[in-house]
Amino acid sequence: MGILSWFLPNGRVSFHHAGKSVILKRKPQKKGSGVDESKCISLADLCKSATPADCQLNPFLFNGHLQTAWTLMRTDDIPVYYKRWRFEGDSPDYRGSFEVDFVVPPYDVNKTSSSLTSAQSDNGTFESSTPPDSTHPSPRTSFFTKEEFSALPSDDKKPMLVVLHGLSGGSHEPYLRNIVDPLHKQGWEVCVVNFRGCANSKVTSSILYNARATWDVRQTVRWLRKNFPSRPLFGIGFSLGANILTNLTGIAKDMGGIADIF
Known part of the structure; x- marks a missing residue:
C-alpha cells in the first residue's frame, strides 16, 4: 500500500479489559425487534457490539499528540x-x-x-x-x-x-x-x-x-x-x-x- 496507506489510513480497533467484566442487565425488548433478547451482557461485549471494527483516521492527525492538539485549534464551541x-x-x-x-x-x-x-x-x-x-x-x-x-x-x-x-x-x-x-x-x-x-x-x-x-x-x-x-x-x-x-x-x-x- 505504501503512500496510499498514508492518505487512507485505516485503524483496527482493539479492546483491553479485565478478564472478568461487569455483567449488565438488558432492557426488555419488543418481540421481533431483531435485538438480542438474552437478559444479560458483559460490559466488554456491550462495548464491542457498539464499536465499529475499523476506524478511518485523518492522514494529517496520525498520532495521539496531533489529535489532542487539534481539539484546541478547532473554533467550534460546545456551550456547557x-x-x-x-x-x-x-x-x-x-x-x-x-x-x-x-x-x-x-x-x-x-x-x-x-x-x-x-x-x-x-x-x-x-x-x-x-x-x-x-x-x-x-x-x-x-x-x-x-x-x-x-x-x-x-x-x-x-x-x-x-x-x-x-x-x-x-x-x-x-x-x-x-x-x-x-x-x-x-x-x-x-x-x-x-x-x-x-x-x-x-x-x-x-x-x-x-x-x-x-x-x-x-x-x-x-x-x-x-x-x-x-x-x-x-x-x-x-x-x-x-x-x-x-x-x-x-x-x-x-x-x-x-x-x-x-
Whole structure:
C-alpha cells in the first residue's frame, strides 16, 4: 500500500479489559425487534457490539499528540453551563477544599454576581468573598447560592455521571464537554470533580493530587449517594482521571458506590 496507506489510513480497533467484566442487565425488548433478547451482557461485549471494527483516521492527525492538539485549534464551541460547589475535605488526613461543577441548563452568566464569584467563604459559610481568580474565570461557570445548593437533593432515578478530567485540566476542557453535552441533553445528570487547584479552583492546603488521590472523588460519591439515593452512578476518567478511577476500583470494594466505570 505504501503512500496510499498514508492518505487512507485505516485503524483496527482493539479492546483491553479485565478478564472478568461487569455483567449488565438488558432492557426488555419488543418481540421481533431483531435485538438480542438474552437478559444479560458483559460490559466488554456491550462495548464491542457498539464499536465499529475499523476506524478511518485523518492522514494529517496520525498520532495521539496531533489529535489532542487539534481539539484546541478547532473554533467550534460546545456551550456547557456549570454551577460550582466548594467542598471541605472531611478527613483530617486530606485537609483542604476541592470544587465540583454540576452541569445545569443554560443561564445568563452575566446576571449572576460574576462568573465564578464565590457564594461561599473559605470556611463553608455563605458570605461575599473574592473570586478565586477573577482575571481567569472558567467560562459559563458560577457558584451555587445557598438556596440553590440546598434544593439539589432528589429521589429521582436519572443516571448520573461523575467525571474526572486529565492532568491540569478541568470541567472546561473540550474533550470533556464533547462527552458531557450529549449526555446531559439525553437526560443525564453530570458533575465534574475538579482536582485541587485546577479549573480556577482555590488551593487551601498543602494537599494537592496525584494518580492515587482518590479521596476527593470518594467524598463526592458519598455525598451523591446520600443526596440522590435512587440515582445510578457512573464514572468516566480521562488520562490522569482514568488512573484515579482505576485506583478507586482497586481500593474500594464497592467501587466507591459507582455502578460502572469507563
